[in-house]
Amino acid sequence: MTENQRLKIILDRLNFKTQKEFAESLNIQQGSLSDILRERIGISNAIKDRLFLKFNVNIKWLEDGEGEPFLKKxxxxxxxxxxxxxxxxxxxxxxxxxxxxxxxxxxxxxxxxxxxxxxxxxxxxxxxxxxxxxxxxxxxxxxxxxxxxxxxxxxxxxxxxxxxxxxxxxxxxxxxxxxxxxxxxxxxxxxxxxxxxxxxxxxxxxxxxxxxxxx
CATH class of the missing domain: 2.10.109.10 (Umud Fragment, subunit A)
Structure with a gap:
C-alpha cells in the first residue's frame, strides 16, 4: 500500500462529507487532492505537516505503514x-x-x-x-x-x-x-x-x- 492509498484511509476515518471539505482543511485545491488520491502526484511535506498538526496523523504510518494512523496526543x-x-x-x-x-x-x-x-x-x-x-x-x-x-x-x-x-x-x-x-x-x-x-x-x-x- 502506498502513502497515497493510506491517505484515502485517513480521509475515511476523519469523516469528511466531501473531498472538497477535506481539501479545504488542508489548504489545497480539490483537484490537487484528487490527483493525490489517484496517485498522479505525491504528498508534499507541507501537506504532511498539516495532516500532523491539524489531525494528529502519524506520518510514520502514512509513509511506511508503521504504527497506528493517528497519534494519541x-x-x-x-x-x-x-x-x-x-x-x-x-x-x-x-x-x-x-x-x-x-x-x-x-x-x-x-x-x-x-x-x-x-x-x-x-x-x-x-x-x-x-x-x-x-x-x-x-x-x-x-x-x-x-x-x-x-x-x-x-x-x-x-x-x-x-x-x-x-x-x-x-x-x-x-x-x-x-x-x-x-x-x-x-x-x-x-x-x-x-x-x-x-x-x-x-x-x-x-x-x-x-x-x-x-x-
Missing part, C-alpha cells in the same frame, strides 16, 4: 489564534526576512512551546543535523544580540552585507564584540562564518522540535 491547531504561529516557509527563501504574525498559516497550541515566537519547517539539508528535513522547529526571537547562549543553535537571517544568509547555525563569541562566529556542526559544511551584528535582520534561538513522525 500532540500539537493541535487553534481556531482562535491561541498558541504559536506556524509559517510554511523555507529558510532558503530569499524573500524571507522577518516573521510577521499576519503571514502565519495557522496557530499551533502545544504547551511545551507556547512561549516561543514561531514554528518553522525544516526543508532540505540542515546545517545542523539535529534538525532534519521533515521536522518542525520551535524558535524564540532574540532582540538583544549582546546576550546570547554560546554554542547553541539559532536561526539567523542577515541583510545584503552578509549575503542574505538564511541558516541554522551554532553561534560562538568573537573577539570583536561587534561580530559573531557562526559554525555548522554538520561535517558536510566545514568552516566558520563571521558576521557583523548589525547585518542581522532577525535571530531566533531554537528551543526544540516536533517531528511529523514522533512527538
Amino acid at each position: 500532540g500539537p493541535v491547531i487553534s481556531e482562535t489564534k491561541e498558541g504559536v504561529p506556524y509559517f510554511n516557509v523555507s529558510l532558503a527563501d530569499e524573500d524571507l526576512s522577518i516573521l510577521e504574525e499576519s503571514q502565519a498559516e495557522y496557530f499551533v497550541n502545544y504547551k511545551p512551546f507556547n512561549d516561543c515566537t514561531a514554528y518553522l519547517p525544516v526543508y532540505g539539508d540542515s546545517m545542523y543535523p539535529k534538525y532534519a528535513s521533515g521536522e518542525i522547529i520551535a524558535v524564540r526571537e532574540i532582540t538583544n544580540f549582546d546576550v546570547l547562549q554560546w554554542g547553541e543553535a539559532y536561526v539567523i537571517m542577515t541583510n545584503e552585507k552578509s549575503n542574505h544568509l538564511r541558516s541554522i547555525k551554532l553561534i560562538f563569541e568573537h573577539s570583536d564584540k561587534n561580530k559573531l562566529i557562526l559554525r555548522s556542526s554538520n561535517p558536510n559544511f566545514k568552516g566558520d562564518t563571521i558576521v557583523e551584528k548589525n547585518s542581522i535582520t532577525a535571530l531566533y534561538i531554537i528551543k526544540g522540535k516536533i517531528t511529523r513522525n514522533l512527538i
Whole structure:
C-alpha cells in the first residue's frame, strides 16, 4: 500500500462529507487532492505537516505503514489564534526576512512551546543535523544580540552585507564584540562564518522540535 492509498484511509476515518471539505482543511485545491488520491502526484511535506498538526496523523504510518494512523496526543491547531504561529516557509527563501504574525498559516497550541515566537519547517539539508528535513522547529526571537547562549543553535537571517544568509547555525563569541562566529556542526559544511551584528535582520534561538513522525 502506498502513502497515497493510506491517505484515502485517513480521509475515511476523519469523516469528511466531501473531498472538497477535506481539501479545504488542508489548504489545497480539490483537484490537487484528487490527483493525490489517484496517485498522479505525491504528498508534499507541507501537506504532511498539516495532516500532523491539524489531525494528529502519524506520518510514520502514512509513509511506511508503521504504527497506528493517528497519534494519541500532540500539537493541535487553534481556531482562535491561541498558541504559536506556524509559517510554511523555507529558510532558503530569499524573500524571507522577518516573521510577521499576519503571514502565519495557522496557530499551533502545544504547551511545551507556547512561549516561543514561531514554528518553522525544516526543508532540505540542515546545517545542523539535529534538525532534519521533515521536522518542525520551535524558535524564540532574540532582540538583544549582546546576550546570547554560546554554542547553541539559532536561526539567523542577515541583510545584503552578509549575503542574505538564511541558516541554522551554532553561534560562538568573537573577539570583536561587534561580530559573531557562526559554525555548522554538520561535517558536510566545514568552516566558520563571521558576521557583523548589525547585518542581522532577525535571530531566533531554537528551543526544540516536533517531528511529523514522533512527538
